[in-house]
Amino acid sequence: MLLEIKDLHAGIEGREILKGLNLSVKKGEVHAIMGPNGSGKSTLAKVLTGHPGYKVISGEVLYEGKNLLELDPDERARDGIFLAFQYPVEIPGVANAQFLRLAYNEKMRHLGQEELDPLEFNDYLKEKMKIVEMDKSFINRAVNVGFSGGEKKRNEILQMAVLEPKLAVLDETDSGLDIDALRIVAEGVNKLRSPENAVVVVTHYQRLLDYIVPDFVHVLAGGKIVKDGGKELALELEAKGYDWVKSAGV
Amino acid sequence: MGAEIQKQTIYDADFGGSLAVSGQPVWLKSIRKQAFKFFTENGFPTPRNEEWKYTNTAPIAKQEFSFETGKVETEVVKNFTYDESAQNTLVFIDGIFAQEFSRVDGQFSAVTLNAAFKDEELVKVVEAKLGKAADFKKNGFAALNSAFLDEGFLLHVPQNTQVKEPIHLLFISTGGKISFPRVLVAAEKGSDVLLIESFVSAGPGPAFTNAVTEIFVEDNARVTHHRIQKENAESFHIGTTQAVLARDSYYDSTNINFGAALSRHDTGMVFTAEGAECFIDGLYMLNGSQHADTHSIIDHAVPHCTSHQTYKGVLGDRSHAVFNGKVFVGENARGTNAEQSNKNLLLSNEARIDTKPQLEIFNDDVKCAHGATVGQLEDEEVFYLLSRGLHRDLARNLLTYGFAEEVINKIEIGSIKEELDEAVLNRLEATLEV
Numbered sequence: 001m002l003l004e005i006k007d008l009h010a011g012i013e014g015r016e017i018l019k020g021l022n023l024s025v026k027k028g029e030v031h032a033i034m035g036p037n038g039s040g041k042s043t044l045a046k047v048l049t050g051h052p053g054y055k056v057i058s059g060e061v062l063y064e065g066k067n068l069l070e071l072d073p074d075e076r077a078r079d080g081i082f083l084a085f086q087y088p089v090e091i092p093g094v095a096n097a098q099f100l101r102l103a104y105n106e107k108m109r110h111l112g113q114e115e116l117d118p119l120e121f122n123d124y125l126k127e128k129m130k131i132v133e134m135d136k137s138f139i140n141r142a143v144n145v146g147f148s149g150g151e152k153k154r155n156e157i158l159q160m161a162v163l164e165p166k167l168a169v170l171d172e173t174d175s176g177l178d179i180d181a182l183r184i185v186a187e188g189v190n191k192l193r194s195p196e197n198a199v200v201v202v203t204h205y206q207r208l209l210d211y212i213v214p215d216f217v218h219v220l221a222g223g224k225i226v227k228d229g230g231k232e233l234a235l236e237l238e239a240k241g242y243d244w245v246k247s248a249g250v
Numbered sequence: 251m252g253a254e255i256q257k258q259t260i261y262d263a264d265f266g267g268s269l270a271v272s273g274q275p276v277w278l279k280s281i282r283k284q285a286f287k288f289f290t291e292n293g294f295p296t297p298r299n300e301e302w303k304y305t306n307t308a309p310i311a312k313q314e315f316s317f318e319t320g321k322v323e324t325e326v327v328k329n330f331t332y333d334e335s336a337q338n339t340l341v342f343i344d345g346i347f348a349q350e351f352s353r354v355d356g357q358f359s360a361v362t363l364n365a366a367f368k369d370e371e372l373v374k375v376v377e378a379k380l381g382k383a384a385d386f387k388k389n390g391f392a393a394l395n396s397a398f399l400d401e402g403f404l405l406h407v408p409q410n411t412q413v414k415e416p417i418h419l420l421f422i423s424t425g426g427k428i429s430f431p432r433v434l435v436a437a438e439k440g441s442d443v444l445l446i447e448s449f450v451s452a453g454p455g456p457a458f459t460n461a462v463t464e465i466f467v468e469d470n471a472r473v474t475h476h477r478i479q480k481e482n483a484e485s486f487h488i489g490t491t492q493a494v495l496a497r498d499s500y501y502d503s504t505n506i507n508f509g510a511a512l513s514r515h516d517t518g519m520v521f522t523a524e525g526a527e528c529f530i531d532g533l534y535m536l537n538g539s540q541h542a543d544t545h546s547i548i549d550h551a552v553p554h555c556t557s558h559q560t561y562k563g564v565l566g567d568r569s570h571a572v573f574n575g576k577v578f579v580g581e582n583a584r585g586t587n588a589e590q591s592n593k594n595l596l597l598s599n600e601a602r603i604d605t606k607p608q609l610e611i612f613n614d615d616v617k618c619a620h621g622a623t624v625g626q627l628e629d630e631e632v633f634y635l636l637s638r639g640l641h642r643d644l645a646r647n648l649l650t651y652g653f654a655e656e657v658i659n660k661i662e663i664g665s666i667k668e669e670l671d672e673a674v675l676n677r678l679e680a681t682l683e684v
Contacts, residue, residue, distance in 0.1 A: 049637050050636075050637075051633055052629065052633065053629075072636070072642075073633060073636040073637055074636040074637075074639055074640060074641055074642065074645070076637075077636065077637055077638055077639035078639040082637075083637050085634065085637075088634070089628075089630050089631050089633075089634035091631060091634070091635070091648075091649065091652055092652050092653075092655075093651065093652030093653060093654070093655035093656060094648055094649075094651065094652040094655070099635075099638075099648070102640060102644065102648065103635075103638040103639050103640055106638075106639045106640055106641065106644070107639050110639070142652070159638060163638065163639065
């Protein structure tokens with residue numbers, strides 16, 4: 001098992017948001033977590049990556065059999081967990097290429113593998129940029145500064161491509177994207193899928209799942225998973241609305 | 251008070267000796283005597299003086315320094331030179347010109363003032379300009395520099411001369427010494443030059459550098475000026491840079507302050523004719539208990555000139571910085587365009603900044619803006635970098651670099667830029683080992 005979440009209770013500023021969440025993810029799987037606003041989707045993404053603003057109250061999260069919750073955010077990242085942010089952060093003055101190379105080399109060093117110098121890394125990066133159809137002018141621009149919403153999301157997927165995580169959590173990566181950007185982002189994710197990694201897609205809308213087809217769909221409401229199913233569950237949700245699971249599940 | 255009075259008389263014997271040996275013209279000796287008199291009467295400024303409110307100079311007055319010139323090995327000098335300016339490097343050891351380490355390519359004159367006095371043309375330049383930009387009556391430090399003007403240096407760029415390689419004035423101080431670097435730069439009409447001034451320490455031990463540089467940018471001339479102060483963390487550095495800009499001239503200065511236990515930089519400029527433009531920018535980055543004070547005066551005395559100022563500060567540990575920037579827009583200065591900003595990043599709860607940007611405008615037909623900010627690293631930005639696997643120190647250094655980069659990127663010399671990039675990125679000595 002790659003990820004096992006057992007009876008997780010967590011929240012922010014003393015407010016409990018996740019109220020006993022259970023989830024298991026194996027390598028090679030794509031899981032979609034769907035739910036209405038405020039159901040705890042983003043909290044789950046932040047707790048998995050160790051955001052300091054979110055506190056775990058009780059429960060357990062095992063990643064490759066180890067206790068994930070005792071690791072710092074940067075340790076989790078070097079161990080192969082990646083979060084595509086709902087709102088990617090702008091980093092003025094730091095070029096995308098420089099940032100990506102530092103992150104890549106941190107991971108390589110952690111794995112005891114060879115680091116890349118700027119020239120070698122640029123070759124590596126060029127290949128990765130094709131995955132998200134990104135223009136090369138992006139690599140010398142400051143991270144996310146002046147990027148459109150769609151460009152920021154593509155940049156997240158580029159980072160995912162560079163870091164090759166074992167577990168990628170996409171936090172509402174589809175929100176606010178037009179259909180072309182959505183297609184590019186989704187195809188990027190699909191190209192990165194492999195039997196060796198897993199993707200957890202957190203989304204409010206069914207639309208993204210037309211492009212990234214999940215193996216499992218989980219409906220999150222009131223801080224718990226209230227319904228599990230296959231990809232057809234997403235379509236059912238779209239047709240019947242979240243009120244349907246809220247009333248049926250709780 | 252007792253320490254100050256005692257100090258003012260300590261320099262008496264040294265001054266007498268210095269004045270006696272120099273073969274200088276009478277007018278200069280007269281200025282030096284007046285300057286010394288001003289110093290004996292006024293001493294070093296104290297915090298009671300509004301301009302020195304946040305900078306206590308008592309530690310300088312309390313310490314004794316030697317007037318001798320130290321010895322520096324060639325290898326040590328090489329550590330401080332830059333490849334880009336290898337053809338035009340002028341080295342000063344404890345303020346005294348060191349011919350053996352220096353070379354110039356001949357498109358301009360670079361000589362001590364005493365040598366300039368023997369040249370029919372250059373003596374006119376010195377007479378017309380020396381002391382005309384920087385007034386020794388400004389304070390005790392400026393006065394002491396003028397009093398001990400027994401050598402001085404002239405950089406004269408002739409009319410319409412574009413100096414191809416940058417010119418590097420390298421001031422190396424050695425432990426325990428006092429020095430009074432004094433530079434006069436005259437960029438004649440239509441000339442173009444990139445000037446680097448760097449102030450460094452050859453080794454440990456406190457030294458006291460009291461430097462004055464006057465820069466005259468004549469009609470349509472361009473001077474780009476990089477000033478790097480990276481003396482050791484025990485030293486005292488007091489510097490004045492004063493520029494005078496003539497019609498349609500251009501002066502772009504970038505002032506980097508990393509070094510010294512206590513430093514003060516007074517940077518001033520005055521527009522004397524229309525159509526000129528200046529940048530007075532800087533970065534101070536401090537650690538430990540370092541103290542750095544920048545006082546800047548931009549004087550729009552005439553119409554249709556443009557000034558830009560961006561000063562940034564990165565303050566760690568218990569360091570303390572002061573920024574005081576005045577922009578004067580005179581009654582006649584219609585069409586002035588002036589913008590000024592001072593942004594500070596505090597990396598520790600004990601670091602402190604006193605910032606005071608000031609605009610004084612006496613004309614309505616102007617465009618002016620100014621502001622100051624003080625902030626810390628954003629938690630969301632740090633988390634974003636952590637979530638990509640960067641260690642916390644590296645994440646903080648990278649964000650600090652992003653903050654400082656705007657100023658560092660102005661540096662046109664690749665090896666200086668690299669040196670600064672390194673200094674910022676390794677600030678917290680981020681270890682990449684797990």
